[in-house]
Amino acid sequence: MERVVLGQSELSVSPVAFGTWQLSPRFWGEQSKSDAIAAMKTAFDRGINFFDTAEAYGDGHAETVLGEAIQELPRDELVIATKVFNHFNPDGSRYPDLSPEHIAERCELSLKRLGIETIDLYFLHLFDPLTPFADIAGALEKLKEQGKVRNFALSNHSVEQCRAQRQFAPYTVVQPSFSLVNPAGEADLLPYCQSENIGVMIYSPMHKGLLTGKYTGEETFTDFRQNDPDFKGERFKELCAKVQSLKPIADRYGLTIYQLVLAATLMHPSIQVAICGIKTPSQIEEATGVFGKRLSREDYFAVRNTVGPGSPKPPDASGSRK
Ligand SMILES: NC(=O)c1ccc[n+]([C@@H]2O[C@H](COP(=O)([O-])OP(=O)(O)OC[C@H]3O[C@@H](n4cnc5c(N)ncnc54)[C@H](OP(=O)(O)O)[C@@H]3O)[C@@H](O)[C@H]2O)c1
Known part of the structure; x- marks a missing residue:
């Protein structure tokens, strides 16, 4: 088992987590x-012990489904991450609320839906500008003392927000977005x-699926991707052609394009885990x-230069490049 x-x-x-x-x-x-x-059970059978969910995914639905799936799996072999952030209104609208009372209340509900006693990694899903760092730290410390949370973690926080929160609470993990198309946070x-x-x-x-190698550029989407500029028009066609052009490198390694991209992503020395969004058992089989x-160093850069913005640039991009 790779760990x-x-x-x-x-x-x-x-190093691959199951995303819900x-x-x-x-x-x-x-x-x-x-x-x-x-798919969740296949993931465990194939060596995945790490599952990522959030209260926000389907307003608790993803946590409930994951809770059902893990009932028959050995709890002490699993690592479960979930996230808190929203106040949910009955009409489906939401607003940020990381006040200590709200965190305590939502944690209880997440535990119940997941059917577990302790959350291994409890994330602040996003930054809440209205709650002081010290209040958040206090709420999380209390949950740790009560044995309801093992580790506290941050998602979608800027480096400055991470630095500031670290003065108040020893969070251990962050969860940013990162792909070879948009290697955010590298600087x-x-x-x-x-x-x-x-x-x-x-x-x-x-x-969000674009790098899997299954799209030709002709597809149209009915989900949220229909509003994403990377999934529309010429930009989508161009990106799909670039992804398809990775096939010869993938073939040399006996990998699919999806696997080539995932292997390259995981080579970054700052990144320990990639959370893969999964709908079916065959998708998680491919990920494992x-x-x-x-990959060789040369192939790593060939892959990222093909689909992404290329190698890191000098901080002042107007500087000469030798
Ligand atoms: N912290 C946050 O704010 C945040 C935000 C976003 C996501 N996440 C977490 O990260 C996870 C992954 O993010 P993501 O959903 O954007 O992931 P992704 O891995 O970039 O894309 C997932 C999509 O790729 C397609 N796919 C997956 N496996 C495939 C395979 N083997 N072959 C072909 N297509 C495949 C599926 O969509 P189609 O089949 O429809 O193409 C799937 O929905 C999420 O599930 C969630 O747990 C966290």
Whole structure:
């Protein structure tokens, strides 16, 4: 079983985590619950022990489905991450609320839906500008003392927000978005985490499906991607052609394009885990095919220069390049 330790947490996890955002109908449309549960069980059978969810995914639905799937799996072998952030209104609207009372209340509900006693990694899903850092730290410390949360973690926080929160609470992991199309955080958040030994688990490694190699550029989308400029018109066609052009490199390694991209993403020394969004058992099987695979340095840069913005640039991009 391939395992990595996430920063200073004691958590030993598979470098691929199972992502459950796909169970959010407002983004992905209705997904089959039985496919999702079968995929979660296949994931465990194939060596994945790390599952990422959030209260926001389907307003609790993803947590409920994951809770059902893990009932029959050995709890002490699993690492479960979930997230808190929203106040949910009955009409479906939401607003940020990381006040201590709200965190305590939502944590209780997440535990119940997941059917577990402790959340291994409890994320602040986004930054809440109205709650002081110290109040958040206090609420999380209390949950740790009560045994309801093992580790506290941050998602979608800037490096400055991470730095500031660290003055108040010893969070162990961050969850930013990162893909080879948009290697965000390489200039600030990722080096900061590497130097402080903060675990990094990135989301959307396939750029929400675009890097899987299955699209030709002719497809149209009915889910949230219909409003994403990377999934429309000439930009979508261009990106798909670039992704398809990776096939000869993938073939040399005996990998699919999806696996090539995932293997390259996981080579970044700041990144320990990629969370892969999964709908079916075959999708997670493909993801686990990447365990133990590394590309040569030359191929790594060939892949990222083909689909992304290229190698890192000097901070002052007007400077001469030798
Ligand atoms: N913290 C946050 O704010 C945040 C935000 C976003 C996501 N996340 C987490 O990160 C996870 C991954 O992000 P993401 O959903 O954007 O992931 P992604 O891995 O970039 O893309 C997932 C999509 O790729 C397609 N796909 C997956 N496996 C495939 C395979 N083997 N072959 C072909 N297509 C495949 C599926 O969509 P189609 O089949 O429809 O193409 C799937 O929905 C989420 O599930 C969630 O747990 C966190």
